[in-house]
Amino acid sequence: MYEFSPSGIATAEPTLREKRLAPMPSRSGDTSGTxxxxxxxxxxxxxxxxxxxxxxxxxxxxxxxxxxxxxxxxxxxxxxxxxxxxxxxxxxxxxxxxxxxxxxxxxxxxxxxxxxxxxxxxxxxxxxxxxxxxxxxxxxxxxxxxxxxxxxxxxxxxxxxxxxxxxxxxxxxxxxxxxxxxxxxxxxxxxxxxxxxxxxxxxxxxxxxxxxxxxxxxxxxxxxxxxxxxxxxxxxxxxxxxxxxxxxxxxxxxxxxxxxxxxxxxVVSYCSERVCAENNSEFFFIGRLEPEKGIEDAVKAAAMAGVRLTIIGDGPLKERLSTFGNGVRVLGWQSHGQIAEHVRNARALLMPTRYPEPFGLVAVEASQSGIPVVLSTKAYLAEEMVAAGVALACETANAVAFAHTLRHLAQMPADKLKAMSQRAFSRAAPLATxxxxxxxxxxxxxxxxxxxx
Missing domain, CATH: 3.40.50.2000 (Glycogen Phosphorylase B;)
Incomplete structure (x- = not known):
């Protein structure tokens, strides 16, 4: 994600108003260059x-x-x-x-x-x-x-x-x-x-x-x-x-x-150094906390698989998600820099979208940090990320299939998960610009x- 400095929006007025700030000097007359x-x-x-x-x-x-x-x-x-x-x-x-x-x-x-x-x-x-x-x-x-x-x-x-x-x-x-x-x-x-x-x-x-x-x-x-x-x-x-x-x-x-x-x-990765996913056990969800993003599917599957889930984001489901017990940690909205600190503990990122996700910025940001991804087969990036060996895909709306995939990743031998993380960090697949x-x-x-x- 790309952020300008965090600042609030002033109370809007329902009238037309134009405000012009002095532009930087233009290079009129200079038509050379690339x-x-x-x-x-x-x-x-x-x-x-x-x-x-x-x-x-x-x-x-x-x-x-x-x-x-x-x-x-x-x-x-x-x-x-x-x-x-x-x-x-x-x-x-x-x-x-x-x-x-x-x-x-x-x-x-x-x-x-x-x-x-x-x-x-x-x-x-x-x-x-x-x-x-x-x-x-x-x-x-x-x-x-x-x-x-x-x-x-x-x-x-x-x-x-x-x-x-x-x-x-x-x-x-x-x-x-x-x-x-x-x-x-x-x-x-x-x-x-x-x-x-x-x-x-x-x-x-x-x-x-x-x-x-x-x-x-x-x-x-x-x-x-x-x-x-x-x-x-x-x-x-x-x-x-x-x-x-x-x-x-x-x-x-x-x-x-x-x-x-x-x-x-x-995309700018969360971390400039590879996240050693093979040493971690925590699964992460980052995004809007709304039903179509599949966050409820992630919570259910994580509980069935017996893995710990950390949720970063805001939305209408935030309060309800905060009541799911010790296996679920809800951090709310975080800046890109704050997310970078948290995901150093990530074993994988979950993107269980229920609708055709056109891109999935967080999946690529995590992948380029060396974090394996588990994503819905509905995500447009799923096929190429799986083919590159940096992700696993499943029908995340199916709790049994989703939980099976999480258990598989949780139990994956360290050398195999490390290889998956290294491929992701090396940008084996050209997922973004x-x-x-x-x-x-x-x-x-x-x-x-x-x-x-």
Missing amino acids: TATGRRDGKNAIDRVVVINDLSIAKGGGTGLALLSVRLLRQAGIPVTYICGDDGENPDFADLGVEVVALGGQHILTGNRLRAMVSGVHNVDAKTMITRWITANDTANTVYHVHGWSKIMSPAVFSALSRVAGRSVLHAHDFFLACPNGAFYDYQSQLACERRPLGLGCMANNCDKRSYGQKVWRAARSARLRSLVLRRGASSRRVLLLHDKMAPAFERSGYVPEMLHTLRNP SPEEWRDALIGHYINLIAGA
């Missing part, structure tokens, strides 16, 4: 990257990556504007010389419910804010990168970007660009969904985690998004997927293959868009 600095032959130089995201403080992976891109682009000397739905009160923006344009809005789950239902489908203020910035500042070499829109700004983002669609990148951190509930997962039956989004089968099925009414609202929002993103000439837009296996689901939703490009997330590789790939996409436009 892809890593975003410069190539003058006409394809990147004037500015506009990062668009609901939040300015990292509370999840998508925002963390949006903020990481800001830092990496600034380090490469590229001017950045950060357009956000909240108040934009991240103190790191000033230090980085980032221009901030903040809506000062509220999460759709807070405030007046009727207003949230309307603004969640089309937030007029968000469209006005982005349109205003484009009208005043756009150049032929400005690129727009959308990371998050579903919590505050709504599909109105894509309406505002329609005039610059050919220079727009949409980052699919999840499936909300394609599926109404964002997961291709039926939360009621707890099964993966193969239906065509917004088709008759989809609309007749109550798959939402809250209610069918919520499903209908999300479907309306998804239909609005689709009308904006998949309109004529949409193939000029670029959608970045986290894994190749996401592509069929997006194509089933109407995206053409030309729009879809895979760019794996950047480094931050520098990720930055250069982003810049390559931006330059290609500018050249094409």
